[in-house]
Amino acid sequence: MRHIFCAVFVLLLFVGSVWAERNEKLSEENHAIVEARLQKIEAEIAQLKDHPWAGQYFFGFRDGRNATLTLAPENGFTMIGYDRWELDFLDHGTVDWDGKHIRLNCTFDVKSGTIDGEPIKRKPIRWGERVYLIPTFRIIDFCNAINSGWEPRNCTHGRFYLRRGDEEKEVSGKPELPKEFMPYLLDKPIGATIVSVKDIRERDRFWNIATFVVDKGQNDGLLPGMELHVVRPFVVGRVTLTKVEETQSEAEFVYPRPTEIESLFRLFRTSAPAIGWQLSTCPNRNRDRDEPEKKDAPEQERRGFSIWNLLQRQT
Numbered sequence: 001m002r003h004i005f006c007a008v009f010v011l012l013l014f015v016g017s018v019w020a021e022r023n024e025k026l027s028e029e030n031h032a033i034v035e036a037r038l039q040k041i042e043a044e045i046a047q048l049k050d051h052p053w054a055g056q057y058f059f060g061f062r063d064g065r066n067a068t069l070t071l072a073p074e075n076g077f078t079m080i081g082y083d084r085w086e087l088d089f090l091d092h093g094t095v096d097w098d099g100k101h102i103r104l105n106c107t108f109d110v111k112s113g114t115i116d117g118e119p120i121k122r123k124p125i126r127w128g129e130r131v132y133l134i135p136t137f138r139i140i141d142f143c144n145a146i147n148s149g150w151e152p153r154n155c156t157h158g159r160f161y162l163r164r165g166d167e168e169k170e171v172s173g174k175p176e177l178p179k180e181f182m183p184y185l186l187d188k189p190i191g192a193t194i195v196s197v198k199d200i201r202e203r204d205r206f207w208n209i210a211t212f213v214v215d216k217g218q219n220d221g222l223l224p225g226m227e228l229h230v231v232r233p234f235v236v237g238r239v240t241l242t243k244v245e246e247t248q249s250e251a252e253f254v255y256p257r258p259t260e261i262e263s264l265f266r267l268f269r270t271s272a273p274a275i276g277w278q279l280s281t282c283p284n285r286n287r288d289r290d291e292p293e294k295k296d297a298p299e300q301e302r303r304g305f306s307i308w309n310l311l312q313r314q315t
Helices: 002-025 028-047 136-148 179-184 307-314
Strands: 055-060 066-072 076-083 086-097 102-106 121-127 130-134 158-163 191-202 207-214 227-232 238-244 249-256 278-280
Touching: 002 086, 028 055, 028 066, 028 076, 028 086, 066 086, 076 102, 121 136, 130 136, 136 158, 136 179, 136 227
Parallel strands: none
Antiparallel strands: 055 066, 055 158, 066 076, 076 086, 086 102, 102 121, 121 130, 130 158, 191 207, 191 278, 207 249, 227 238, 227 278, 238 249
16 A cells, blocks of 8 residues: 555656646746747848758648747757647757757756657758758658658648748759668559458557558568558558568558447448558559549549548448
8 A cells, every 4th residue: 555655646746747847838937038049049040041950940730739940050949839729838948960960958858858759869851952850760751751742742731840931842853861761762652462461459449450461572662661551442540561571561550449439330430451452652642643634534533532432442
């Protein structure tokens, strides 16, 4: 009983410290500090010419979850984050640059080594005139986004920090990645088919995990960590390659468990994977968006995603 009491006490202290730090982050005093530093950083950026990474960067989604990171070598950085359009995060500090990576010396979250859940160490990646700030461990994710057609994006919203205004700049060729990651950038989409399903299990109350084998491997250009998308049938989920051999690969498919209501309607239920499912490194909606319209295709096929196509894919 005594041990339980001590554990609860420690937990309450931890929760209290986290809550106190959050209140300090969002305090009027910290808000004023961030605003003052931001003005100095913006003035410094205005004086710099073609700096390799100084500037204001944005990542986020249309639902109001986003963050803005502004940084310069002398005056450091500020980060302002929102959750559903409500101010959720404020931090600031100095910046170290070793010629390859940027380290954010943040005021908060020092022990965890992260800032707003992201590593404090970032790598500037140039793509033409664009500049992205990518944590080293997420470079493969960045390659997956390129292979999937999500990058280079033409709007501000995206999964990676992109310098403000760079979404309007055209790019060609491939981004300047470390050479060990260049094989992850594909010249064209790779398709694959499920040939066997090894295991299906519950990850938690919301998600299932399935392990299966596809008929493509290293000889076709696949590598561990690459993402695939289910193109037929139409389902929701994420496929990641975990083991790649010469002619076949093993993958994990994480997909939502149906709620009681969803279970009543097959149309909205993600089924377990099966032999014959077709996958690709690029989803249909992105692979087809730049192709000429198929004049001879049936009308419902030319219309792309529709209730008709959804019903057809389900059947």
